[in-house]
Amino acid sequence: MGEQEEPDVDAAVREDLGEVGSSASTLRSLLLVEDDEDLRLALRLYLSRSGFNVVGEVGRAEDALKCLAVVSPDMIVLDLSLPGMGGLQALPLFLKACPETTVVVFSGNLTPSMETQAFLLGASAVVGKQRPMAELEAALLVATAQRTTQGRSDELSEL
Secondary structure, eight states, rough: OOOOOOOOOHHHHHHGGGTSSSSTGGEEEEEOSSSSSHHHHHHHHHHHHHTTTEEEEESSSSHHHHHTTTTTOOOOOOOOSSSSSOOHHHHHHHHHHOOOEEEEEESOOOOHHHHHHHHTTTOOOOEETTTTHHHHHHHHHHHHHHHHHHHHHHHHHHH
């Protein structure tokens, strides 16, 4: 086997980990798992401009698992069609590694069966790549709001 490229996680990201949960912007940290480099760049730029903190970006699920050993993003944007391990196979592994992380599937050629399977495996939302990026942003914002609401409900139930 040849050596694989290391995930795109730098020292600055590791330094930011100490601040996770301390501000609204860190509540929206995310990892991009997309094998198309051009689309990954477009997603990073769009989502960064929309206020999300992209803490890593990789093209393979195996590299995402390596990232999750270093960072615990609030969200993962996951393509289902990846080289090596596919997104549906990786999704439960991501949630096992980071149970508090929200996964939003962003994939092309989705079938109803794939969408159903993604939800059954723990995805919070599924957005087709043919849809405008604004729909992905909206799905991420809804997931953020649900996460915040759930956290507040959990706090209140402890009182």
